[in-house]
Amino acid sequence: MSLPAPSHTGGIARWLVAVSLLAALSGCALPAGQQSSGPIMAGANPGKSLDANLSGFLEQAPPGAVTELPQSPWGPNAMVHVEAPYFAASGRVCRKMRIETPRGRITPRVACESVGAWEAKRLVTEVRTGGAR
Numbered sequence: 001m002s003l004p005a006p007s008h009t010g011g012i013a014r015w016l017v018a019v020s021l022l023a024a025l026s027g028c029a030l031p032a033g034q035q036s037s038g039p040i041m042a043g044a045n046p047g048k049s050l051d052a053n054l055s056g057f058l059e060q061a062p063p064g065a066v067t068e069l070p071q072s073p074w075g076p077n078a079m080v081h082v083e084a085p086y087f088a089a090s091g092r093v094c095r096k097m098r099i100e101t102p103r104g105r106i107t108p109r110v111a112c113e114s115v116g117a118w119e120a121k122r123l124v125t126e127v128r129t130g131g132a133r
Helices: 009-026 052-060
Strands: 066-069 078-082 093-101 104-113 118-122
Touching (some): 052 078, 052 118
Antiparallel strands (some): 078 093
């Protein structure tokens, strides 16, 4: 009487599935501490570079602070209100800003740290009219 040979194909198949799953999952994670230094979308436009005065204010101001700028990217005599800093998906420190000028309120902006200065950008949740730009 002969016994059937033991089948190892089930164990090998499970092992291959486990290794494939592990390889797929490890490709989705970045090592701890690794951060992007630029935009995370291809072709993303850099923001308006802010001067040293406003960059220094953004670096040190507490949440809710206000500064008046005689000259700014939004025109003369702008009042800039800042919120608390937060870490964006890009890994950079950012702050939401509300800007008021003698002509009225400017659409809210976000400022993010960049190399050597801060940059102001429109909020990604801002509704744009007039087509793509």
